[in-house]
Amino acid sequence: MSTTPFVLAAELAAAWADIQRHHPELPNLAAPESLIGESSSACGTELSFERLLHEAVHGIAAARGVRDTSRAGRYHNRRFLAIADEMGLDHSEQPHPSSGFSLVVMRPETKRRYRTTIERLQRALGAHTKATAADTAKSFRGPAARHGSSGGGVRVKAVCDCGRNVRVVPSVLAQAPITCGACGEPFRIPEVMAVG
Known part of the structure; x- marks a missing residue:
């Protein structure tokens, strides 16, 4: 069995820890491997550092007891937006009709703050994508x-x-x-x- 998923899980955990250094109230990431294998989240973004920051917004909301979504977690409200802003994420002025303010992007200063971490995670994601592209039909894929x-x-x-x-x-x-x-x-x- 390839060690690639384990390397990616370790890099995800390290990236999460880096976010925690800047936002100490962020809870620990219980299962980084749960993010691997999902090509998209409820908001339709692929696994990336930006997506990790998005998930961290939800983590901080949970730690604060803030309800940041509705419609079974699909609609991201203004409380989500306020925490995203604290974490260096920008958004469109108007909410998306079905997902609200879920589509957030890193500000230039946020990219600079996490540059090394982003590069490490991108390398691990690239290696994981390359390794899983050779997956055979007999692998369980959901x-x-x-x-x-x-x-x-x-x-x-x-x-x-x-x-x-x-x-x-x-x-x-x-x-x-x-x-x-x-x-x-x-x-x-x-x-x-x-x-x-």
Whole structure:
């Protein structure tokens, strides 16, 4: 098995830690590997440092107890926008009709602040893309890929032993375990548990 996903997960964790140095209230990134394998997020952006900053805005909102989205997490409201502004992200003046202010971009000074981190992450993403391009048809790629969707895959419910659950793309869960912060056990897809 290639070490590329592990290298990318390590680079994602390092990039997140760099963001935390500038924004200490940002919670730890529990499972960097959960970002790998998804070609798009709810706001339609590919995995990048800019996307990581977007996710960090949600992390800070959660730490502050701020509800920054509605419509099942698709519509990013002005509270999201205010935190994005604090983190050096710009936005359009008018919200998108279905996703609100989700499309944020780094300001020039933000790019300068994180330049080294951005370069490292881009190299890891490039290596990961090159390694996964050689993927064979026998690799598990998730329901959306099997049915010809160009999206990141359909999220399903995964549960842990203490009863908590998360929504995850099965191919992401197949890459590495995602562990529950409460009980320390891995999340599993119920259908897989019943078969296994």
